[in-house]
Amino acid sequence: MHINSQILAAMRTFEAAARLHSFSQAASELAITPGAVSQQIKNLEQQIGVPLFTRKTRQVELTIQGLQLYESARPALLSLESCLNRIKRPDPEGSVRLRSIPSLVFKWLIPRLGGFQKRYPDIRIETIAEGSLLDLNKRDFDIAIDYGVGHYPGLGYSRMKGENLFPVVSPEFFSDIDWHAPGVLNRVPLLHDSAPWANAKPDAEWRYWLQVSGIEGIETDRGHYFNRGDMAIKAAESGLGIAIARESLLTDEIIRGRLFAPYPKQTCRCSYYLVYEHGALNNPGIKAVHDWLIEIGGQPG
Secondary structure (H helix, E strand, O other): OOOOHHHHHHHHHHHHHHHHOOHHHHHHHHOOOHHHHHHHHHHHHHHHOOOOEEEOOOOEEEOHHHHHHHHHHHHHHHHHHHHHHHHHOOOOOEEEEEEEOHHHHHHHHHHHHHHHHHHOOOEEEEEEEOOOOOOOOOOOOOEEEEEEOOOOOOOEEEEEEOOEEEEEEOOOOOOOOOOOOOOHHHHOOEEEEOOOOOOOOOOHHHHHHHHHHOOOOOOOOOOEEEOOHHHHHHHHHOOOOEEEEEHHHOOOOOOOOOOEOOOOOEEOOOEEEEEEOOOHHHOHHHHHHHHHHHHHHOOOO
16 A cells, blocks of 8 residues: 555654544644544544544544554654654764773674774763772772672662573583582682672682582682683683683684583673763763663674
C-alpha cells in the first residue's frame, strides 16, 4: 500500500493516541483539540480500510490491526526523531581526557575505540592509563572509568557495565587435576590482582568468588600477587597458577585454548562506572564519549 501524505500526516497522532490509550491525552500532548485527533484517526482508518481503535467511554483500545501498526510506527517515528536531532545540531568536536585503569584500557577499550572514531571523527580522546587504581582526587580528566561499588562523593557517575568473575588456568600445565575434588584449590598456587578496587584486601576477589560459589576451606592469603588483573591472567596462561579473571579482561584466550575455566562465573559486587564532574555532560564532546561508553558497555562481550 502506498503511503500518501494524509497517512503520513496522521501517523504522529495515531502513535500518541495508541501510546496513551486516549484521544484527549493525545490532543493535550500534540496541542490540538480532541476533535482534531478523532477526525485524523477516522480519516486514517478510512485510508487504510480497517478499524484501528475500539472506542470506549473513557479510553480507546487498539484493535489487532491497530496494534500491528503501532508496533511498526513507534520505533520508526523514534528513529526519525533521533536522526533529526542528530542532523539539527552540529557534531561535537574537541578533545576529551579519558582516564582509566590500564587493564581495562588495554584489553577492553582500545579494541573498541575505532568504532568511536568512525562515529565522531572530530572528537579526539586522550586516553590516560596509569596505576592499578584511579586517583579521583586529581580531577585531571573529563571522564574516568572506575571499577568499584559506585560510591563517588562530590562527583557525577553512571554505571557503564557489570562484571563477572571466574577462575582460569592453563590446560597445558594443570591438565591432570580434578578440579571438583574437595580442597583442590589448596594444592594450586592462587594468582591475585592485589588491588582490584579501592580499599580492597589483596585476596578480595578470590574470597568473594569462593563465598558466592559456596566453596569453603580454601586458604586465600597465599600464592602470587600482581597489581593488575591482566598480569594475573597472563601469569595463569604461563602456568604459574590459577587466577580470578574478570570477563572483560579476556579476549580469545579461552577460545584458543590458552586458558581453561574449570568453574562457573559469578557476578561481581563491583561494576565499571563512568565518573565526571557535575555539569560535565553539558559539554557535547564529553556527553558523546559518555553515551558511547554506556552503549558499548551494554553490549555482550
